[in-house]
Amino acid sequence: MSIRQSGGSVSVLSRRSILAAVGAVAIPPLVAAGARPAHGADTYPSNTALYADPALAEGVDYARRFRRHAALDDSETAGGDYPDTVVVALHGGGIEPGTSELCLAVAGYHPAGGATGGAVYDYWMFEGLRSSGNAGLHVTSSHCDDPVALATVAGSRRAVSLHGCSPAQAGLPDTTAAVLVGGRDTGLKAALIEAYLAAGVQAIDAAGVPALNGDDPANLVNRTLRGAGAQLELTTPLRTRMFGVNTRAGRGSSTLPAFWTFVDATRLALAG
Numbered sequence: 520m521s522i523r524q525s526g527g528s529v530s531v532l533s534r535r536s537i538l539a540a541v542g543a544v545a546i547p548p549l550v551a552a553g554a555r556p557a558h559g560a561d562t563y564p565s566n567t568a569l570y571a572d573p574a575l576a577e578g579v580d581y582a583r584r585f586r587r588h589a590a591l592d593d594s595e596t597a598g599g600d601y602p603d604t605v606v607v608a609l610h611g612g613g614i615e616p617g618t619s620e621l622c623l624a625v626a627g628y629h630p631a632g633g634a635t636g637g638a639v640y641d642y643w644m645f646e647g648l649r650s651s652g653n654a655g656l657h658v659t660s661s662h663c664d665d666p667v668a669l670a671t672v673a674g675s676r677r678a679v680s681l682h683g684c685s686p687a688q689a690g691l692p693d694t695t696a697a698v699l700v701g702g703r704d705t706g707l708k709a710a711l712i713e714a715y716l717a718a719g720v721q722a723i724d725a726a727g728v729p730a731l732n733g734d735d736p737a738n739l740v741n742r743t744l745r746g747a748g749a750q751l752e753l754t755t756p757l758r759t760r761m762f763g764v765n766t767r768a769g770r771g772s773s774t775l776p777a778f779w780t781f782v783d784a785t786r787l788a789l790a791g
Contacts, residue, residue: 560654561657561658562655562656562657563658564658564662565662565663565664566663566664567664569656569658575656578648579648580647580656581645581646581647581648582612582645582646582648583643583644583645583646583665583667584642584643585643585644585668585671586626587641587667588640588641603676604640604641604676604677604789605641605642605672605675605677605678605743606625606626606640606641606681607622607642607643607668607671607678607679607680607681607739608622608646608680608681608682609644609658609660609663609668609680609682610645610682611644611645611646611647612767613646613647613648613649614645614646614654615682615683615684616683616758616765616767616770617683617753617762617765618644618682618683618753619644619770620762620771620774621778621781621782622642622644622681623642624774624778625782625786626639626641627639627640627786629771630770630771630774631771631772632771637786638789640789641671641675643665643668643671643672645658645663645665645668648767660682660733660738660740660750661735661738661739662737663739668739669739669742672739672740672742672743673742673743673744674744676743676744676745677743677749678704678739678740678749679740679750679751679785679789680702680733680738680749680750680751681751681753682751682752682753683752683758684699684752684754685755686754686755688730689723689728689731691754694756695754695756696721696754696756696757697720697721697722697754697757698722698723698753698754698757698781699722699723699725699728699754700722700723700724700725700749700750700751701724701725701728701731701734701749701751701752702725702732702733702738702740702741702747702748702749702750703736703746703748704741704743704745704747704749705747707747707748707749707788707789708724708749710791711749711751711784711785711788713788714785714787714788715781715784715785717784718780718784720757720780720784721757725750725752731750731752732750733748733749733750738750751785753781760775760777761774761775761778762774762775762778763775
C-alpha cells in the first residue's frame with residue numbers, strides 16, 4: 520500500500536556545514552547534572568550495559584536495525600544534498616508493540632518489506648525479540664547510548680521518535696485512542712498535531728503530561744543538530760486498531776487503514 524504523500528527527504532546543506540554545526544551546538548550529556556541516574560523501572564541503565572550482558576544474545580533477545588542513506592560531498596564548493604530527517608523507535612518489537620512497524624512506514628518503507636514511494640528517511644530502531652518479558656529490555660530514551668543511534672540523530676536536522684504508552688500513563692480513560700505529541704521541536708510538534716487532527720486522529724500536546732512530554736535535552740530525539748525533536752506516544756488502543764494480527768510476526772503484513780492514516784499524517788507534517 521503506497522503512502523499518499525510527496526516531498527523530498529533532503530535539505531541543501533554541505534557536509535562541511537553539518538560538521539560545523541555539530542561543533543557549534545553543545546550536545547547534552549547522556550545524563551545531565553541532577554537528572555535521575557536511570558528510569559526507575561529499567562533493568563539496564565544504558566544500551567551499552569544491555570549489550571554487555573552475557574545473558575542476552577543479539578538476534579535472539581533483541582535486534583538493532585537501521586538505515587542511513589548515502590551522502591557524498593567531495594567538492595570544495597558550497598552545497599550538496601544531505602539527509603535531514605531521522606525516524607527512531609527505541610522500544611520496538613515486543614517492548615512497545617507497533618512502534619517498529621510505524622518507524623519503518625514513517626521512514627518510507629513498508630513494514631512487510633520494500634519502499635512505499637515518496638520520500639525516504641534514515642531510521643534506527645531497537646527491538647525486543649522475546650516471546651515474553653520484553654519489558655526488561657526497555658532503556659529509557661535519555662539513557663540511549665547506542666553509537667549508531669547517536670550518530671544518526673546528531674547528523675540530522677529533525678527527528679521523530681515513536682513510542683507506546685497506556686491510556687493510564689497518559690492520564691486518559693482506558694479506551695482512549697490518541698497520540699501525545701511531545702519533544703523540544705515546537706514547530707514540528709504543531710505541524711504534527713495539525714496533521715493528526717485534520718486526519719481524524721485524536722492528538723494531545725504532551726506538554727501537560729510531564730512523564731511523557733519528551734522535553735529532556737538528553738532524550739535521544741532531542742539530540743539533533745538543533746537540539747530538538749518530536750516524540751510521539753501512541754496509546755495502546757490506537758496501536759491495537761492499526762493491525763489485523765497484533766503480533767510481532769503478524770503486524771507487518773496486516774496493517775489496517777488506521778495505520779496508514781497515522782503514517783500519512785506524520786509524513787505530511789514532515790514534508791512541510
